[in-house]
Amino acid sequence: MTSKSVATALTLYRARTLTLEQAATVGGCSTAQLEESARAFAPTPGETPADD
Template sequence: MTSKSVSTALTLYRSRTLTLEQAATIGGCSTAQLEKSARAFAPSTGTTPADD
């Protein structure tokens, strides 16, 4: 599992090109590891920059 392969797999999963299982196979990791990576790189929610 390299960061580049996981990044590519996440991109394809988020664009709905691949299922989670397919993306994990391409990324060389388990679905649980891919989900964890996806959460780690997900944009934060609940806070937005204030417009001044």
């Protein structure tokens, strides 16, 4: 599991291109590890851009 493969898997999962299970396979990790990574990379409420 590399950070690049996990980042790619997270991007595809968030875009709803892949299921969580498929994204974990692409990222070379378990679904639990991918969920943990997703939480770690999730923007904090103050970081989300405003919808204008």
